[in-house]
Amino acid sequence: MIILEAESITAGYTEVDILHAVTVRVSSGEIVSVIGPNGAGKSTLLKAVFGILKPRNGTVTLKDEDITGLKPDRVVRKGISYVPQMENVFPSLTIQENLEMGAFIRTDDYGHRIEEMYDLFPLLGERRKQKVGQLSGGQRQMVAMGRALMLDPQLLLLDEPSAGLAPVLVSGIFEKIKEINATGVSMIIVEQNAREALKMASHGYVLAMGRNVLDDTGEALLANEEVGRLYLGG
């Protein structure tokens, strides 16, 4: 079953369009990886889906509901969470408070969800009273994902989760992403680290110059010679 369909999205920050009729579909429970060179419009696509950017054209459909152009604070109530690439935590708040802010719109008792996050990221559980500004990049990335997961989203949008992390940490973060996905959360992941991203993806999209270039299963894209040469570094 398809849970999200972004259909021929055209969008940009100014008068200039960055995305030109880009289409992405996510089925329930799958990881979709979006790869492509710098400036291909990968991050812009996530912003358009999440309503940070209003698409000039095209529709975003979540299950059977048209959510095109809804503001982020509405989209998040529909069951989509977003982890920006940069500045994705509240540095002067503690780890615990960051998670609480992720659950801001929840009216039920979400204490058990916080404990689940600490089970997923045991390191965070040990330092729950520590300010996030004092954490390392990898730990911040965990806080950022934890915050986004507090709402039990159906769909998680991850913008370059491995960016800026030391190579030893990258595989750890990808392991966590797989773990999260195994709990039933569908995802769109935008990644520079294309090989790793395609390895975990059931489906992959290649963007270039703001247009769809290729889409196929993750395996097929990994095996594709042209993709290998152009985007996976030979």
Add this chain to the structure above:
Amino acid sequence: MLELIVYGIVLGSIISLGAIGLTLVYGIIRFANFAHGDFLTTGAYVALFLVTGLFSWIGIPDNTFGSLSFGWRMVIAFPLAMAVVACVAIALDRILYQKLRQKRSGAVILAMSSLGAAFIVRMIILILWGADSLFYRPGVMRPALELPLGVKIRPDQILILITVIALVGALHLFLQRSKMGKAMRATADNMELALVSGIDTERIIIWTWGIGGALAAAGGILYGIDVQLHPYMGWNFLIPLFAATILGTIGNMYGAFVGGLILGVAQQLSTAWLLPTYKPAVAFVIMIVILFIRPQGIFGGSSS
């Protein structure tokens, strides 16, 4: 000397109330609200209207508590005036600053518009009450209590300190414990991410103005009780307010509190060598020095 330090702490606690509001607003909306001083004035005059006007008309008894200079009228007027100025601050945001934000005006435009708002507020007070100094209870000098080491302090001043500590303590609990308080800190940290988390940031902005306005009103009333009321009282506080805010790191409520106390003590201590008319200059010099040697303030670390 010790006496000047005590008076400085009283003055500083009043400056703190204004500086905390200024720093909270800056933390969220990132602009210097030059109208903040005039919120102090508005609070003081709203309380004056209630105490000497409305309450005598509806017949609330004009008593005083023990050796304090005020009674029930002020106890009722204090929270009411805070609420009124909170509404004034919120209204100013809705009819002026929010419109400018929507048009994506820069911080300079917002600051200039707040300067205009400050003039309007002050002129309204001048029209209604005139340019003379006024008192909540004219003509009564309350005897000072003699503390050890020859420090003389009026009972009013002790109560001012207690009130400020209670207000700052309440704000601390609100920011640390309540959901809305945490969301305010989150929004000050990263407004984009707050929005992405589903926090209604416009509502946070309204709360921030309300709290800032209410604290400023409290500061203005306390200064009126301690010294006098004057249409320019808040404007004259503006330099110490900004100096305290910068000294304590812009956006940091605890820094603003400490900065306010330091400013108050420095201003009062200076009167041991300088004429009291130089007090604003002392604040100005402190602000310039801090901008030169440590522009991020005493609490500005490497976080964020």
